[in-house]
Amino acid sequence: MRALARVDLAVHGGCVFGLLGPNGAGKTTLVKILLGIAFPTGGGATVLGRPPGDVSAKARIGYLPENHRYPAHLTGRQVLDYFGRLSRLREPMRSRRVVDVLRRVRMEEWGATRVHKYSKGMLQRLGMAQAILNEPDLLVLDEPTDGVDPIGRREIRDLVLEQKRRGATVFLNSHLLSEVERICDEVAILKEGRLARGGRLSDLTRAAEIYEVEIREPRPEALASLAARVPGLRPGGPPADGTAAGGSVARLELEGDVAALSRLIDLLRQEGIAIAAIRPRRDSLEDVFVKVVGEGEA
Amino acid sequence: MRIAAIVLETCRELLYRRTLLVYFGVVTLTHLFFLLALQTDVANGVIASMTIFGVGGQAAGNGMVFDSGAAAGPLGLSAAKFVGGVQLAVAFALYPAGIMLSVFATASLVPRMLEKGSIDLLLSKPVSRPGLFVARWLGALLVAGANLMYLVGGLGVILGVKTGVWNGGFLLSGLAMTVYFASLLGFLALAGTLLRSTTLSIMVTAILFAVSLIVRLPHQNAEWPALITGRAWRLAAQGLVEALYHALPRTFEFGQIVTALILKQGGVSPGPVINTAIVGVAALALATYHFSRTDF
Numbered sequence: 001m002r003a004l005a006r007v008d009l010a011v012h013g014g015c016v017f018g019l020l021g022p023n024g025a026g027k028t029t030l031v032k033i034l035l036g037i038a039f040p041t042g043g044g045a046t047v048l049g050r051p052p053g054d055v056s057a058k059a060r061i062g063y064l065p066e067n068h069r070y071p072a073h074l075t076g077r078q079v080l081d082y083f084g085r086l087s088r089l090r091e092p093m094r095s096r097r098v099v100d101v102l103r104r105v106r107m108e109e110w111g112a113t114r115v116h117k118y119s120k121g122m123l124q125r126l127g128m129a130q131a132i133l134n135e136p137d138l139l140v141l142d143e144p145t146d147g148v149d150p151i152g153r154r155e156i157r158d159l160v161l162e163q164k165r166r167g168a169t170v171f172l173n174s175h176l177l178s179e180v181e182r183i184c185d186e187v188a189i190l191k192e193g194r195l196a197r198g199g200r201l202s203d204l205t206r207a208a209e210i211y212e213v214e215i216r217e218p219r220p221e222a223l224a225s226l227a228a229r230v231p232g233l234r235p236g237g238p239p240a241d242g243t244a245a246g247g248s249v250a251r252l253e254l255e256g257d258v259a260a261l262s263r264l265i266d267l268l269r270q271e272g273i274a275i276a277a278i279r280p281r282r283d284s285l286e287d288v289f290v291k292v293v294g295e296g297e298a
Numbered sequence: 299m300r301i302a303a304i305v306l307e308t309c310r311e312l313l314y315r316r317t318l319l320v321y322f323g324v325v326t327l328t329h330l331f332f333l334l335a336l337q338t339d340v341a342n343g344v345i346a347s348m349t350i351f352g353v354g355g356q357a358a359g360n361g362m363v364f365d366s367g368a369a370a371g372p373l374g375l376s377a378a379k380f381v382g383g384v385q386l387a388v389a390f391a392l393y394p395a396g397i398m399l400s401v402f403a404t405a406s407l408v409p410r411m412l413e414k415g416s417i418d419l420l421l422s423k424p425v426s427r428p429g430l431f432v433a434r435w436l437g438a439l440l441v442a443g444a445n446l447m448y449l450v451g452g453l454g455v456i457l458g459v460k461t462g463v464w465n466g467g468f469l470l471s472g473l474a475m476t477v478y479f480a481s482l483l484g485f486l487a488l489a490g491t492l493l494r495s496t497t498l499s500i501m502v503t504a505i506l507f508a509v510s511l512i513v514r515l516p517h518q519n520a521e522w523p524a525l526i527t528g529r530a531w532r533l534a535a536q537g538l539v540e541a542l543y544h545a546l547p548r549t550f551e552f553g554q555i556v557t558a559l560i561l562k563q564g565g566v567s568p569g570p571v572i573n574t575a576i577v578g579v580a581a582l583a584l585a586t587y588h589f590s591r592t593d594f
Contacts, residue, residue, distance in 0.1 A: 073314035
């Protein structure tokens with residue numbers, strides 16, 4: 001059985017990249033191959049310009065695996081010190097970083113407690129601290145918010161964005177599409193071991209040539225006239241601010257190119273209809289994901 | 299630094315499990331027994347008087363008499379013989395116990411390391427796979443070896459101070475047993491990486507131990523193949539015995555070597571020690587190779 005086949009993708013430096021896919025799509029296998037934890041039967045890859053598993057490249061990588069385990073007899077601080085040593089951090093920098101990352105994941109009070117007493121959320125925070133301990137150039141996170149409460153999730157999200165601001169590339173493997181949508185610049189969707197879709201998040205979530213136009217004080221006869229004169233124009237859903245359609249604001253949907261949009265704007269002005277907003281319609285990442293994963297399954 | 303960190307962490311993990319601390323406690327009790335309960339008076343290399351828990355003995359002619367009321371009879375003890383005898387008894391009681399407890403304590407090191415969530419994290423760090431694996435083996439060996447050396451070093455010093463007999467052979471026997479355990483640990487690591495189960499690793503190692511002890515009998519006995527009538531079966535059985543004999547640690551011979559070293563009998567051949575070390579290294583190398591090539 002092939003876990004991955006013909007996956008061809010590049011992640012640009014300094015971006016937050018989200019790897020998505022249903023269970024069994026090959027996401028974790030891909031991450032493991034990139035980190036040298038598993039070996040590909042064919043093909044090639046480079047990570048930070050080096051082959052997967054290269055020891056010098058690994059020194060620049062931080063990794064938070066899914067369901068990670070730490071030696072139960074160690075305290076949080078000892079765990080970080082141990083993995084800091086493995087990451088080639090020398091004293092006194094190592095001790096400084098340990099204190100710093102414990103503070104950043106709000107675990108400083110638990111540093112002296114053995115990890116077998118930690119809750120799942122605390123273990124996840126410790127895992128995050130361990131992953132950023134060496135200030136990596138590449139941060140690979142596998143389900144980083146798994147088991148974390150909403151506040152913790154937000155803090156982890158902030159940490160990821162902080163890493164991005166620092167210049168790190170973040171490779172995020174998550175089931176939480178809302179999380180991915182909030183922080184990722186680029187995404188790829190794997191399906192049955194193949195790359196089903198990939199690109200910039202803003203490109204993937206933009207529906208092809210559909211614009212939403214919100215107008216004030218709509219007159220029914222003017223709307224009917226517009227609908228007859230502009231092909232692809234139809235009533236949209238309720239306005240974004242929640243005002244019911246037919247009230248003081250109405251939403252129209254235009255399926256067409258920029259020229260069609262310009263023509264609509266001209267006609268609205270001719271009719272004396274005030275334009276409240278114009279925006280290209282975007283699908284949510286969830287819409288895109290469901291569509292991509294569902295393709296060919298009907 | 300990274301390899302040292304893994305070695306130290308492995309030692310810390312073993313100490314946390316306390317199995318080897320039990321052995322440390324038993325050895326300490328043995329030391330305390332000889333330190334506090336045994337009092338000797340040695341003259342010209344012969345024990346003139348000795349008390350154990352306050353029960354006294356006196357030199358009587360060629361031996362000793364304990365005057366606890368029920369005389370133990372003449373023992374004919376020179377200090378060197380007494381020390382050798384005690385050390386041999388302790389070695390045959392506590393060496394196997396030490397090896398057994400060390401196997402129990404260290405058997406989980408490899409399977410635990412290979413568990414999902416643990417191995418991923420370790421392999422993501424800038425440590426080579428062979429370095430990681432060998433460091434775990436080394437950490438286990440350090441703790442088990444330290445326990446054995448604590449036994450022979452402590453008892454050697456206590457008896458040396460009390461009797462004036464300093465038996466370097468006892469120390470050498472401890473080193474020999476450390477080599478033996480290192481070899482067994484190589485097989486344990488191989489079983490751990492192939493089977494990924496602590497229980498199965500212990501079982502396999504116990505079987506190897508038993509086979510290595512037993513296989514010496516047919517190896518030494520030139521007559522036994524005659525019991526098998528079929529030529530092919532005879533050759534196959536002979537081949538199997540010889541293969542096992544040469545591929546496993548020389549358990550039986552180590553018993554002989556320990557005895558000869560402690561009693562200073564001389565004629566100790568390094569062959570079995572070298573062979574045991576080689577097969578142990580081979581098992582460790584095989585385990586390391588398998589670990590280095592495995593997908594996790």
